[in-house]
Amino acid sequence: MSTGAQYVVAVYGVVLFGLLMYVLVLGLRTARLAREAELLARLAEREDEARRAPEPAATP
């Protein structure tokens, strides 16, 4: 490969690397959103269960 071609590959490699880094950041952010959504879903389910649980029977 000629020196000129090496520079061209380096430039397009930098652009590709930049895009891949963005995808990585995007993936990390999406993972955080998924974790938060899961946590909130669990909290909501717990709330639901607590509401459905029978009242404790009154002792004589």
Add this chain to the structure above:
Amino acid sequence: MTDARPGRRLAATATATAALTALAVYGVFFVAPEDADQGIIQKIFYFHVAIAIGSLLAFLVACVYGIRYLRSRDERDDEVSSTAVGIGIGFAILVVITGSIWAKASWGTWWVWTDPRLVTFLIVLLLYAAYFVLRSSAEGERRMRYSAIYSIAAFASVPLSFYSVRVARSFVHPVVFTQNGANMPDSMLVWFAVSQLAVIGVFLTIMQVELLQRRADKALRRIKLRLEAAA
């Protein structure tokens, strides 16, 4: 019911962008003629200049939405403005790196401090990098107002960078687009146009992804607040 249109819009934009990028890469490397003077190194031009114009367009969008925010006080305008600045900075960093590699290949040096185009573009990049410092220093409505004002003020540096190379007498950076039109044959210009459209597509795709993420983030925060209030 939730609005599914943003998701569909994103899918359409991303598909069109992917197709345009593939077409641009094919055209640049397999169809466009090799430059008689620079040889294969000139292939850097297609994406380097397209990304540079893309970054300046992103700053223009940030400025327009900054003005819109100041008139409407709508949070969504602030979101678009700040997202556009972020993408513009990302593009500008790519421009500086790819430009440096091109300079090394073409002029034998990574950077020329006496060239107005290179220096003014770096100033534009640093000015916009300060945007996020300012943004993180304030909260609530003040944060959005300051950001909008800054995005409008910082845009003044964009024409400075654009015209510097045309006004200055001593420079090494070539001027491709002059008042007499593009300084290249049509067989190159057409592939540059495709590359430019691909870069604009990347900008629009990233913008939509970022706005969708912010929408999801805000929705989760709303649920969290409701659950905390109910507990």
